Amino acid sequence: MIQQIQIIGYRRYFVNTEYFNSSKNDVAFLFIGGESEASVSWMTYGSWLDLAPRYGALLFQLEHRYYGESQPFSDLSIENMRYLTSSQVLADVAYFISSINEEYSLSPDVKWIVFGGSYAGSLAAWARLKYPHLIHGAVSSSGPVNVTLNYFEYMQVVADDLALSGQDCIETLRTAIAQVEDLIQNPGDDNVTDIFNLCDNIEDDAENTLNLANFFGAITDIFAAIAQYNKLFSELPTTDDICTILRNEEIGTEIYRLAEVNKLESVFGSDDSDCLDYKYETRQWSYQVCTEFGTFQTTDQEDQIFGNRLTLDFYVQPCIDVYDEEFNETFISNRVLETNINYGALNINVSNVVYVYGSYDPWSKAGLTVTTNPDSPVILINGTSHCANIDLSIEKMRYLTSAQALADMAYFISLMNEEYDLSPDVKWIVFGGSYAGTCQSRGQD
Secondary structure: OEEEEEEOOOEEEEEEOOOOOOOOOOEEEEEEOOOOOOOHHHHOOOHHHHHHHHHOOEEEEEOOOOOOOOOOOOOOOOOHHHHOOHHHHHHHHHHHHHHHHHHOOOOOOOEEEEEEEOHHHHHHHHHHHHOOOOOOEEEEEOOOOOOEEEOOHHHHHHHHHHHOOOHHHHHHHHHHHHHHHHHHHOOOOOOHHHHOOEOOOHHHHOOOHHHHHHHHHHHHHHHHHHHHOOOOOOOOOOHHHHHHHHHOHHHOOHHHHHHHHHHHHHHHOOOOOOOEOOOOOOOOOOHHHHHHHEEEOOOOOOOOOOOOOOOHHHHHHHHHHHOOOOOOHHHHHHHHHHHHHHHOHHHOOOOOEEEEEEOOOHHHHHOOOOOOOOOOOEEEEOOOOOOHHHHOOOOHHHHOOHHHHHHHHHHHHHHHHHHOOOOOOOOOOOOOOOHHHHHHHHOOO
């Protein structure tokens, strides 16, 4: 049975009692909401539900304050948003758990396990850190616990994901970006406005660095979105699909292929307009990003295949425009430092937390992917993307086998033999540690 309930005036939550063992009253799962509206679909879907029958768990999902219907004020003025902080959200979690313990007369030794993905994955780990007397354990999926001001590693992982389809994909993209830059400054019969179907003539903005940066942000967003959810949902394109388009010479030169990739944006349902609006405006940046987390996804990495327009200044400017002049780089940098001091970043000292990341996930570089703490293990799933383990139900995990992993390895080797024209008698030597070491030895059979 699933119910939607309002609690404490404005905070919304869902409850599923289908698997609850009321005779024991000793296990409860809480799915912590992130930076979006809470969805009832999570109450009947996902890997966390697979565990519920085994433990007779009572299931809850708590919507994040200021998102969805959990609005403490009638408007989002700066003054009203002063309570939009991670520490306040964690206090919400603690108060919610205390209230539910009383309302459902749960056992004094009830074990609460909290779950979360992405930003909410960080919240799950931080909730266990801050309230260990209430929370027994946590599963942190793709949580960027190590926040940083300039998170250029994000786009570097996107590039690395594309490179898995072949270096020619990277070089084609690099050439396309260079062609865009050249054509903006030197338009002719071919021009960027027509090729990308822009709402305004970008050649008129050739000297407007903010508008140009916003345009480059628009044409790289699709690469980031696809890489972040690479091969997670069958209905979405993959990085391999991007590279297939970039290799298709029948479309035209590299810049035309890049424009064709940009049309994939419609798959995400993010824009219903007939043209691409690239103009710089006060974009709806999260107040939390400007006051706590930073993690601006610049193109400042060493190998700038996406160009160099997406600078830190470009990402900081909306914080100043939307909120106030004090929300500058120094302010945000100090707030990022405070966040890491408060929660520990990669040195977080907490037990009973499982950290899960996917190797394709651009957010993994901000996560805890290596640990020496046996009480809080790290699981890095090769070949998966952002929050993939949350979506991996038992049914979907039927392909998570050593035999499938070995088949993937064999297929990869065959592709590399062909792409690099390796000798017919090439000798491949494979390496691996722990479970991966076992897989490599089996691959010799």
